[in-house]
Amino acid sequence: MALKAVSSIWGSFKAHPQFDVSVANCPFTLIGNLRYDFDKCRCLGVLAEEAQRATTAVEDEKPSVPLLHSSGPHSALQQNHSKPFHNGINLLPKPLTAIDISSTPRDGSKVRVAYQGLPGAYSEDAALKAYPQCETVPCDDFEAAFKAVELWLVDKAVLPIENSVGGSIHRNYDLLLRHRLHIVGEVQLLVNHCLLGLPGVRKEELKGVVSHPQALDQCETMLSDLGVIKIGAHDTAAAAQTVASNCTRETGAIASSRAAKIYGLDVLAERIQDDDDENITRFLVLAREPIIPGTDRPHKTSIVFSLEEGPGVLFKALAVFAMRNINLSKIESRPLKQRPLRVVDDTNEGSAKYFDYLFYIDIEASMAEPRAQYALGQLQEFARFLRVLGCYPMDTIL
Amino acid sequence: MALKAVSSIWGSFKAHPQFDVSVANCPFTLIGNLRYDFDKCRCLGVLAEEAQRATTAVEDEKPSVPLLHSSGPHSALQQNHSKPFHNGINLLPKPLTAIDISSTPRDGSKVRVAYQGLPGAYSEDAALKAYPQCETVPCDDFEAAFKAVELWLVDKAVLPIENSVGGSIHRNYDLLLRHRLHIVGEVQLLVNHCLLGLPGVRKEELKGVVSHPQALDQCETMLSDLGVIKIGAHDTAAAAQTVASNCTRETGAIASSRAAKIYGLDVLAERIQDDDDENITRFLVLAREPIIPGTDRPHKTSIVFSLEEGPGVLFKALAVFAMRNINLSKIESRPLKQRPLRVVDDTNEGSAKYFDYLFYIDIEASMAEPRAQYALGQLQEFARFLRVLGCYPMDTIL
Numbered sequence: 001m002a003l004k005a006v007s008s009i010w011g012s013f014k015a016h017p018q019f020d021v022s023v024a025n026c027p028f029t030l031i032g033n034l035r036y037d038f039d040k041c042r043c044l045g046v047l048a049e050e051a052q053r054a055t056t057a058v059e060d061e062k063p064s065v066p067l068l069h070s071s072g073p074h075s076a077l078q079q080n081h082s083k084p085f086h087n088g089i090n091l092l093p094k095p096l097t098a099i100d101i102s103s104t105p106r107d108g109s110k111v112r113v114a115y116q117g118l119p120g121a122y123s124e125d126a127a128l129k130a131y132p133q134c135e136t137v138p139c140d141d142f143e144a145a146f147k148a149v150e151l152w153l154v155d156k157a158v159l160p161i162e163n164s165v166g167g168s169i170h171r172n173y174d175l176l177l178r179h180r181l182h183i184v185g186e187v188q189l190l191v192n193h194c195l196l197g198l199p200g201v202r203k204e205e206l207k208g209v210v211s212h213p214q215a216l217d218q219c220e221t222m223l224s225d226l227g228v229i230k231i232g233a234h235d236t237a238a239a240a241q242t243v244a245s246n247c248t249r250e251t252g253a254i255a256s257s258r259a260a261k262i263y264g265l266d267v268l269a270e271r272i273q274d275d276d277d278e279n280i281t282r283f284l285v286l287a288r289e290p291i292i293p294g295t296d297r298p299h300k301t302s303i304v305f306s307l308e309e310g311p312g313v314l315f316k317a318l319a320v321f322a323m324r325n326i327n328l329s330k331i332e333s334r335p336l337k338q339r340p341l342r343v344v345d346d347t348n349e350g351s352a353k354y355f356d357y358l359f360y361i362d363i364e365a366s367m368a369e370p371r372a373q374y375a376l377g378q379l380q381e382f383a384r385f386l387r388v389l390g391c392y393p394m395d396t397i398l
Numbered sequence: 399m400a401l402k403a404v405s406s407i408w409g410s411f412k413a414h415p416q417f418d419v420s421v422a423n424c425p426f427t428l429i430g431n432l433r434y435d436f437d438k439c440r441c442l443g444v445l446a447e448e449a450q451r452a453t454t455a456v457e458d459e460k461p462s463v464p465l466l467h468s469s470g471p472h473s474a475l476q477q478n479h480s481k482p483f484h485n486g487i488n489l490l491p492k493p494l495t496a497i498d499i500s501s502t503p504r505d506g507s508k509v510r511v512a513y514q515g516l517p518g519a520y521s522e523d524a525a526l527k528a529y530p531q532c533e534t535v536p537c538d539d540f541e542a543a544f545k546a547v548e549l550w551l552v553d554k555a556v557l558p559i560e561n562s563v564g565g566s567i568h569r570n571y572d573l574l575l576r577h578r579l580h581i582v583g584e585v586q587l588l589v590n591h592c593l594l595g596l597p598g599v600r601k602e603e604l605k606g607v608v609s610h611p612q613a614l615d616q617c618e619t620m621l622s623d624l625g626v627i628k629i630g631a632h633d634t635a636a637a638a639q640t641v642a643s644n645c646t647r648e649t650g651a652i653a654s655s656r657a658a659k660i661y662g663l664d665v666l667a668e669r670i671q672d673d674d675d676e677n678i679t680r681f682l683v684l685a686r687e688p689i690i691p692g693t694d695r696p697h698k699t700s701i702v703f704s705l706e707e708g709p710g711v712l713f714k715a716l717a718v719f720a721m722r723n724i725n726l727s728k729i730e731s732r733p734l735k736q737r738p739l740r741v742v743d744d745t746n747e748g749s750a751k752y753f754d755y756l757f758y759i760d761i762e763a764s765m766a767e768p769r770a771q772y773a774l775g776q777l778q779e780f781a782r783f784l785r786v787l788g789c790y791p792m793d794t795i796l
Contacts, residue, residue, distance in 0.1 A: 141618055164733075167566040171615070174563075213610055213632050217569070220539055232632035234611050239630075314729065315713070315720035322713035331712065331731045335562075 110135045112154040113285075114145040120237035120259030126187040126283040127158045142172060146179045149288060157286045158187065164280040166214055168332055173304070173360060176284075176389055177343045183302055183390025185285035190398050193219055193273045196240055196265040197252040203268040210239040211254035218279060219254055222272045228252070240265060280398065284390075292368075293391040299366035300329060300394050303376070306355040306385040313382075314359065320378040321363055324371040330362040343385075355385065367391040508533045510552040511683075512543040518635035518657030524585040524681040525556045540570060544577045547686060555684045556585065562678040564612055566730055571702070571758060574682075574787055575741045581700055581788025583683035588796050591617055591671045594638055594663040595650045601666040608637040609652035616677060617652055620670045626650070638663060678796070682788075690766075691789040697764030698727060698792050701774070704753040704783040711780075712757065718776040719761060722769040728760040741783075753783065765789040 111134040115123035118138055127136050137154050139145040145157040159175070162168040176183075193215055195203055209216070209223055210231040216223065223230060233239035236255035243253040244263035252268065253259075260267045273279055284302075293299050307313040314333070321328060336355045343353045365372040367388070380386050509532040513521035516536055525534050535552050537543040543555040557573070560566040574581075591613055593601055607614070607621055608629040614621065621628060631637035634653035641651040642661035650666065651657075658665045671677055682700075691697050705711040712731070719726060734753045741751045763770040765786070778784050 141615065143618070162565075163568075165569045165572075167560075167564075167568045167732075168730075170561075170565045171563045212630065216632065217539065220541070230632055232610065232630040232636065234614065234628055234630035311723045311725040312720040314726060315716045318713045318716060322710040325709040327709045328712060328731070329733065331729060332566075333726070333729045335727065 111156060112137055114139050114148040114154040114157040116140070116142050116145050116159075117235045118237035118241060120240055120256060120262040121235055122189060122191055122256055122281060123158055123160060123283065124237075125256060125258060126160070126189050126281070127156075129189060130158065130185055130187050130283075130285050131156070142175055146175055146181060146286070149181055149286060150179065152288075155287065156184070157181070158283045159286060160281050161284050162282045162330075163191075164278065165218060168360070170334060173334075173358075174342075176286075177304065177387065180344050181286040181288065182290035183284045183392055184287045184289075184291045185392045186300065186395045187283040187285065188395045188398055189281050189283060191273075191279040191281055192256065192271055193236075193254050193279070194257050194260060194267045195219075195222070195252050195269040195272050196243065196255055196260045196263075197268045198243065198247065198249050199264070199266050201249050201252070201266065201268065203252065205249060206252040206268075207250040209252045209254060210242055212236050212239065215239075215254045218273045221274045222269070237262075285392070290390060291392065293366040294393075295366050295368045298364065298394045298396070299368075299391055300362050301365055301367055301372060301391040302360070302362050302389040303379075304385075304387050304389060305359055305361070305379065305383040306357060307359070307383060309356045316382065317359070317379060320375045321361075324375050326371060326375055327364040328361055329364050330360065332360045334358045334360065343387075353385065364394075509554060510535055512537050512546040512552040512555040514538070514540050514543055514557075515633050516635035516639060518638055518654060518660040519633055520587060520589055520654060520679060521556055521558060521681065522635075523654060523656060524558070524587050524679070525554075527587060528556065528583055528585050528681075528683050529554070540573055544573055544579060544684070547579055547684060548577065550686075553685065554582070555579070556681045557684060558679050559682050560680045560728075561589075562676065563616060566758070568732055571732075571756075572740075574684075575702065575785070578742050579684040579686065580688035581682045581790055582685045582689045583790045584698065584793045585681040585683065586793045586796055587679050587681060589671075589677040589679055590654065590669055591634075591652050591677070592655050592658060592665045593617075593620070593650055593667040593670050594641065594653055594658045594661075595666045596641065596645065596647050597662070597664050599647050599650070599664065599666065601650065603647060604650040604666075605648040607650045607652060608640055610634050610637065613637075613652045616671045619672045620667070635660075683790075688788060689790065691764040692791075693764050693766045696762065696792045696794070697766075697789055698760050699763055699765055699770060699789040700758070700760050700787040701777075702783075702785050702787060703757050703759070703777065703781040704755060705757070705781060707754045714780065715757070715777060718773045719759075722773050724769060724773055725762040726759055727762050728758065730758045732756045732758065741785075751783065762792075 111131045113127040113131055113134045114137045115121060115127050116139050117123050119136070121138070124136050124138070127134060137148065139148060139157075142159060145159065148154045149157045159172050160169060161172055195206075195209070197203065197206060203226060206226060206228050208229040208231050209226070210233045211219075212235050213232050215236055216230045216232070231251070233242060233253075236253070237259050239253040240255040240259040240263045243251055244265055253265070254272070257267050257270065259265070293301075305317070307317060318328075318331075335357055343351065363372065363375070365375075367373065367376075368391075376386070376388070509529045511525040511529055511532045512535045513519060513525050514537050515521050517534070519536070522534050522536070525532060532554075535546065537546060537555075540557060543557065546552045547555045557570050558567060559570055593604075593607070595601065595604060601624060604624060604626050606627040606629050607624070608631045609617075610633050611628075611630050613634055614628045614630070629649070631640060631651075634651070635657050637651040638653040638657040638661045641649055642663055651663070652670070655665050655668065657663070691699075703715070705715060716726075716729075733755055741749065761770065761773070763773075765771065765774075766789075774784070774786070
């Protein structure tokens with residue numbers, strides 16, 4: 001089975017062509033969010049200067065000065081992987097690194113990080129937490145963010161994967177299986193909802209508040225107290241943008257304080273989520289190549305697998321970790337009831353696979369540790385399907 | 399520990415006062431969705447006749463004809479539980495039943511089922527799947543739906559708990575812990591997104607489509623093909639209502655075909671979700687009293703528990719089921735990192751409890767089976783916290 005062998009999965013990154021390219025220094029023009037269909041870019045009318053900074057897109061102009069960043073032992077493979085878009089420039093391999101989350105690549109250029117949403121979105125906060133100096137690239141949807149990494153338009157993508165109030169996002173796990181990107185980091189972000197309004201507006205003046213439905217739900221108590229009408233928006237940053245562009249004093253938005261800054265709004269109240277809703281979102285940082293995991297600091301390894309159905313099979317699967325004293329920081333079953341799931345295989349072509357259940361597990365161990373290697377080796381003996389999504393340093397700072 | 403002992407949890411429903419009241423035959427007037435703060439009911443402008451049927455609210459008029467439905471051995475307890483609202487009528491106990499999901503209560507009145515959303519919401523579909531003849535009662539939020547059951551304004555509530563694409567809704571698990579309602583049934587609903595428009599509109603005329611952001615994301619391919627702008631709404635039924643009331647031919651909605659009927663819209667396209675997104679939502683049916691589980695047909699038992707942290711403890715917990723050949727249909731860990739969670743205890747007062755992790759498990763066994771009783775008995779020996787949320791017949795029909 002294509003993805004079954006741990007050795008072929010985990011070992012595979014060593015055999016892969018090791019390319020990584022930065023195209024950040026090139027003078028590209030603002031168009032709008034990246035979309036899966038890049039022809040259909042729409043102008044999104046970003047309002048303020050900070051938004052402008054954050055929305056440099058790549059598809060309009062060719063780089064004016066070809067920069068040769070580095071060379072390495074894999075340059076012979078370069079031709080196979082060059083995209084017509086880049087005309088072969090910047091395609092020389094960059095060595096794999098053990099610590100991927102850092103502010104500046106060795107070549108001094110800025111890391112470009114794709115995220116879903118508009119400038120001011122919480123996903124952009126996550127990108128900036130991972131790479132404080134990065135250039136953030138907004139995308140219309142998650143598929144576009146994945147494609148942007150795969151087509152070397154950006155270096156990384158951030159992907160929300162679970163929320164302490166909302167739960168895991170199965171759809172984004174599906175995207176991980178459908179594409180061949182690697183998790184190279186995680187970001188835990190404390191979501192701090194703020195009530196925003198036009199400058200000078202008092203919150204008592206508001207008659208309606210616009211935001212993503214989940215944000216509206218999470219701030220139920222405060223909205224109830226204000227007695228305002230709840231208006232749904234596609235995301236929190238879009239809500240802030242709507243309030244700013246419609247210039248209606250009676251409508252507020254729930255979004256981040258950074259969104260207030262970007263769209264020129266006042267923060268009327270902070271931390272407005274309900275008492276119980278301490279709201280933490282976990283994002284994954286994705287890249288074309290995995291990092292070499294170390295043992296110098298705590299690492300996590302994320303895996304997805306499937307088992308034959310029957311009582312006790314999951315128990316058997318957990319035994320491989322328990323007998324090696326490997327702690328789990330996450331376990332989740334996902335019933336699929338034989339609905340097809342598209343999964344990329346070694347030939348990089350997606351194929352539909354049928355599973356009764358998928359299990360998502362994060363283990364608190366680095367793949368550099370023999371106990372993790374042995375555990376996955378044993379798991380693959382009876383798993384119908386197994387894929388290591390990535391091994392990466394834990395984010396322990398909130 | 400208040401909720402630790404299985405015997406005291408599961409056994410407790412036998413000792414509870416066994417009340418259930420139907421107030422369905424009383425001539426109440428349409429006001430709008432139920433809210434947690436029932437004083438603040440807003441008129442929601444429901445458009446069509448079917449919506450009218452579905453939104454009978456209870457807080458305006460007192461029942462004109464007091465109906466005595468039944469009597470039983472617990473009538474002496476009645477006074478302790480009567481609410482001033484009902485003036486003591488209809489408060490005689492109804493016997494617990496083994497099969498709770500049925501169309502008509504024994505007294506011939508309609509079951510009243512609360513749901514979150516507007517008429518035409520998928521949650522209302524779920525209520526109608528469970529109780530085809532029921533009277534559905536829309537609520538502004540989930541908290542209001544819980545309160546409606548607790549205050550005997552309705553008989554049951556339906557609560558979405560997980561979605562095959564979106565994942566589990568932790569917030570709704572929290573509501574289950576914060577309240578003392580019992581799961582008496584489950585409903586699996588195949589969500590079939592439709593593109594709706596004003597009568598006579600062709601889909602090619604649309605320039606924008608309004609819906610809940612998750613529905614918009616799930617129909618990404620079709621919306622991309624149409625080249626329309628995505629507009630967020632609080633829920634799918636609200637989107638259909640917006641299109642109907644704004645009367646703009648250029649704007650469509652993504653909602654159910656029943657929403658189209660309710661709001662007088664045309665179905666422009668059916669099953670428009672992306673190929674991979676076979677979209678199943680699982681709802682729970684909640685009531686004030688548990689049902690007596692049988693062994694005549696497959697049952698599920700839903701539990702929540704917490705363990706001391708450490709490698710292997712979950713493995714030990716799963717052993718209690720594996721060694722009795724009890725299959726799990728769901729397992730999910732939820733890290734809480736010592737954030738407080740409000741949990742009701744035996745005194746029915748909520749208190750903040752601190753857990754590292756909560757585990758949600760559904761076992762494929764009825765509490766009427768000794769193996770399930772023994773398994774939970776063993777689990778409570780080392781669980782820091784354990785609560786049986788309910789035991790109920792499986793929904794196997796999609």
